[in-house]
Amino acid sequence: MRHRLHIPHLSVLSCMFLLLAACGDRNDATADVSGTPLTDTAKLLSITDNGGYYIVKITDPWDTAKILHSYQLVPRGEDVPRVVGTTKVEIPLKKSLVYSAVYTGIIDEMGAAKAITAVADAEYINNPYVRKGVADGSITDVGSTMAPVVEKVVAASPDAILASPFQNAGYGAVSQLDVPIIEMADYMETTPLGRAEWIKLIGLLYGRYNVADSIYNAVSDAYNDMKRRVADVESHPKVLTETMINGVWNVPGGRSYKVRMLQDAGASYPWADDMSAGSLDMDFSRVFERASDADYWIATSYGYPMTRATLVADYRPNERFKAFKNGNIYTCDTSVTPLFDEFPFHPERLLNDYVVIFHPEAADGLTLNYFHKIN
Amino acid sequence: MMTLENLTVGYKSGSDQRVLMEHLDLSLAPGAVTALLGANGRGKSTLLRTISALQPPLDGRVLIDGMDISRCQPAQLAHLLTIVTGHTAGAGAFTVEELVRLGRQPYTGFFGRLSSHDKAVVAEAIEMVGIGHLASRHVATLSDGERQKVMIAKALAQQTPVIILDEPTAFLDVANRLELLMLLRDISHTQHKSILMSIHDISSVMPIADHLWLVVPTPHGAAESDLLTGTPTELIATGAMPRLFPDRPITFDPLRADFLPTPDSRQM
Amino acid sequence: MTVDRPISDRYRTVLLIALGLLTAMLWLACMLFGSVDIPADRVAAIVLGQSNDASEETWRTIILMSRLPSATTAMFAGMALALAGLQMQTTFNNPLAGPSILGVSTGASLGVAVVMLAASGAVMGYLGVATASIIGAFLGAGVILLLLLGFSRIVRSTAMLLIVGIIIGYLASSLISLLNFFATQEGVHSFVIWGMGSFGGMTLERLGIFAPLCLLGIIASFMYVKPLDAMLLGENYARNLGVNVSRTRNALLLLSGALTAVVTAFCGPIGFIGLIVPHIARLLLRTSSHIWILGGTALCGSAIMLLCQLISVMPRSSIIPINAITPIIGAPIIIYIIVNRNKIFYLR
Numbered sequence: 001m002r003h004r005l006h007i008p009h010l011s012v013l014s015c016m017f018l019l020l021a022a023c024g025d026r027n028d029a030t031a032d033v034s035g036t037p038l039t040d041t042a043k044l045l046s047i048t049d050n051g052g053y054y055i056v057k058i059t060d061p062w063d064t065a066k067i068l069h070s071y072q073l074v075p076r077g078e079d080v081p082r083v084v085g086t087t088k089v090e091i092p093l094k095k096s097l098v099y100s101a102v103y104t105g106i107i108d109e110m111g112a113a114k115a116i117t118a119v120a121d122a123e124y125i126n127n128p129y130v131r132k133g134v135a136d137g138s139i140t141d142v143g144s145t146m147a148p149v150v151e152k153v154v155a156a157s158p159d160a161i162l163a164s165p166f167q168n169a170g171y172g173a174v175s176q177l178d179v180p181i182i183e184m185a186d187y188m189e190t191t192p193l194g195r196a197e198w199i200k201l202i203g204l205l206y207g208r209y210n211v212a213d214s215i216y217n218a219v220s221d222a223y224n225d226m227k228r229r230v231a232d233v234e235s236h237p238k239v240l241t242e243t244m245i246n247g248v249w250n251v252p253g254g255r256s257y258k259v260r261m262l263q264d265a266g267a268s269y270p271w272a273d274d275m276s277a278g279s280l281d282m283d284f285s286r287v288f289e290r291a292s293d294a295d296y297w298i299a300t301s302y303g304y305p306m307t308r309a310t311l312v313a314d315y316r317p318n319e320r321f322k323a324f325k326n327g328n329i330y331t332c333d334t335s336v337t338p339l340f341d342e343f344p345f346h347p348e349r350l351l352n353d354y355v356v357i358f359h360p361e362a363a364d365g366l367t368l369n370y371f372h373k374i375n
Numbered sequence: 376m377m378t379l380e381n382l383t384v385g386y387k388s389g390s391d392q393r394v395l396m397e398h399l400d401l402s403l404a405p406g407a408v409t410a411l412l413g414a415n416g417r418g419k420s421t422l423l424r425t426i427s428a429l430q431p432p433l434d435g436r437v438l439i440d441g442m443d444i445s446r447c448q449p450a451q452l453a454h455l456l457t458i459v460t461g462h463t464a465g466a467g468a469f470t471v472e473e474l475v476r477l478g479r480q481p482y483t484g485f486f487g488r489l490s491s492h493d494k495a496v497v498a499e500a501i502e503m504v505g506i507g508h509l510a511s512r513h514v515a516t517l518s519d520g521e522r523q524k525v526m527i528a529k530a531l532a533q534q535t536p537v538i539i540l541d542e543p544t545a546f547l548d549v550a551n552r553l554e555l556l557m558l559l560r561d562i563s564h565t566q567h568k569s570i571l572m573s574i575h576d577i578s579s580v581m582p583i584a585d586h587l588w589l590v591v592p593t594p595h596g597a598a599e600s601d602l603l604t605g606t607p608t609e610l611i612a613t614g615a616m617p618r619l620f621p622d623r624p625i626t627f628d629p630l631r632a633d634f635l636p637t638p639d640s641r642q643m
Numbered sequence: 644m645t646v647d648r649p650i651s652d653r654y655r656t657v658l659l660i661a662l663g664l665l666t667a668m669l670w671l672a673c674m675l676f677g678s679v680d681i682p683a684d685r686v687a688a689i690v691l692g693q694s695n696d697a698s699e700e701t702w703r704t705i706i707l708m709s710r711l712p713s714a715t716t717a718m719f720a721g722m723a724l725a726l727a728g729l730q731m732q733t734t735f736n737n738p739l740a741g742p743s744i745l746g747v748s749t750g751a752s753l754g755v756a757v758v759m760l761a762a763s764g765a766v767m768g769y770l771g772v773a774t775a776s777i778i779g780a781f782l783g784a785g786v787i788l789l790l791l792l793g794f795s796r797i798v799r800s801t802a803m804l805l806i807v808g809i810i811i812g813y814l815a816s817s818l819i820s821l822l823n824f825f826a827t828q829e830g831v832h833s834f835v836i837w838g839m840g841s842f843g844g845m846t847l848e849r850l851g852i853f854a855p856l857c858l859l860g861i862i863a864s865f866m867y868v869k870p871l872d873a874m875l876l877g878e879n880y881a882r883n884l885g886v887n888v889s890r891t892r893n894a895l896l897l898l899s900g901a902l903t904a905v906v907t908a909f910c911g912p913i914g915f916i917g918l919i920v921p922h923i924a925r926l927l928l929r930t931s932s933h934i935w936i937l938g939g940t941a942l943c944g945s946a947i948m949l950l951c952q953l954i955s956v957m958p959r960s961s962i963i964p965i966n967a968i969t970p971i972i973g974a975p976i977i978i979y980i981i982v983n984r985n986k987i988f989y990l991r
Binding site for chain 2: 650733736865866868869872873874875876877879880882883884885886887888925929930931932934
């Protein structure tokens, strides 16, 4: 998973575009968008079936009173009245530029990989179809998401670009091309199923709505089943997450998506009383005060397998945690495990691991997908 | 006593060398003030830099009390000659006394602690230059004339037989200028030091200097210079003074001991 | 003309003692007040080894394994950076020089960037991210320092050397940008955090390496009292006072570079301290005589760094990165100095 960082002049540009977009929205507020809703769990996404076309509204994650972007998805070749204030996207997409491995995986799963004709940050995409396509040149690699090579984007002439929006950051020169950018704000959802529901938008875009809907229903059912397994457990083991990096321990906020999943797996979280959806930067003292007696420790590494030795080498006092002494540390090297690519649309697979780890007594027949106990 | 032996000064860059003065053989009179006079760009500063060991001679050597200064360690040289090249901005936060104390560095130990003898030398230097009332003032708050005196006191505290000053009277008004020159003369006579200074202010220095070194163009022209030496009276009598500025619309007036505009120069 | 009040050595001695006491008090404050509330009497008992209660195990770990190394590191780091800054200001005769000016800390950053953004995970796995970064920082700073010393043989002029240093720093920054551009989000995130500066990653084991290295550099700084004073008069005067100028310049480059490298390797690139503290010391002690301001700079540096550490752990929810605090303290002082440069006694 990889996101663009702020680039000052781009953010100025994007502010201008946001302003323009905001003005446009106000003028066209009268547009008729009533239709049959297709989404219910996602907080930032609404899709309605308006008979003949679909209206997609993406809420601004940083100011939920505002709409980040509205789209009118129109079946290819059909002549329907334009809804003002929306970006028209002809579906299904035949050629698309996809910025993140998160989306290439799920698009392939829905059987629409052929419509991926260009990608950014190709070196971080492990999907075999995409890798092969990039290798033989049938899929264009437009370079970094931070600064895609505009000429390559133009040459690839995608019908749409799937990109992640960032606060105060635009899309650079590609936003000036006449190509709709689908602003995938799914990563800002606060519930796992809410994020997973964005698969419906991807399904709709790639002409696989029904497949997407059934994947979502299966995911949702599996997730809820998994949750039910631990609904009545007596104990709620305390869980510590991640590690201190350069003196800063980044822990998820009490209302975050990650913490919701831990709680759904029957765990208790040391900072459950925290009200933020983002994350907190703490020092060792504060983490240790609340989590020294945590029963489990879930930590990922990138590029190397985490072991007890690396934890001690990294920061000696790590060995003072109860979870370290008991060996209840579960880890996963995200450079070789598809955890980050999969969990957004398959939260049930991650929840599965959590249930197996925290409640083996309720995990009959389940095995770990991503994590392993530390060596 | 400082002696120049077959000294050639100039610049060397790579294989190119530019000679400014050649084969100088002379000595700096002890217990006397010698003024180095010359037009801009004739090599006064280069000569001063060479005999202060700030740049190597192209040939020949400079001896002080029999020691070749280009072979001296910096620490050794610090006992032989001291320079006064004006004030540097970095010194502003020192108090006057602190700055004069720096003159004792060649004599003090590792951390620069002053012995009672060192302190007495510093006090005497301050006293001699007449800046006792400024001792606890910061150098940055002083006037140009006062700063110049502080640097001279620092030079005195260093107790070297030779003191070399580069245009010590620049930026000073006439009162300060004369006062400073008289001070230097007193110092050289009472403490028996050789003082050499470059100076442009001919009228002020003529009555005070014991000796003059005149940097004049060589008769066969070119960029090279000759050095004429003697007492002011001698040099005026031999008509050496006008050679300082040949081909310029000014004339040396022996009575005033200064250059004046040539009467018909305006019509030129 | 501003009033130039005479300052006695007695006043300066008293001031240095007061600064020493202030530093000690701030160190104590860093031990007593942290992100976690622990009663003062328990802190004392724990430090004095009189706490054996199993229920205090958590507090013992926090105090002895986290607060003690962090506070002590802040103290040494402040001294080291401030002294490095003073040496740079004197060597380059430039009141706005600081430890980061010659690109030594940028070199350290480059080393860490290589480790965090480009090196294979195997290196990090084997050594641990923190140790790998420390080694990377030392190597990066070392390479830059060697380059500088190499140039110092070619470039005789101190001012030109300063420019060469600044350019080397720019080169290193551009390499860092390039590495960032092609790095993973995780790598960039860790690198950004590292760049914020922190004493929180310090352990007693690392303190055992860090403190002696700093102490060595600090002691070495005091050995240059005389040449530093002489250098303030400019190169010609310094040479005339018996200082071997080029050798001293190189030694001071090496020393301040090493001090900067050590702190940057262990705590990240901490800005402003090296630039402002020497000025605070000069303004307080009203001299640039190094026998006084070396001590004043070391103590002020410690005190300010400890204050930053204290502020960093103050908020209830999150910690504030050190580099977000130093400019808040440093910027007003720099602006004051620039605006009042005609009134400040030593800059006129």
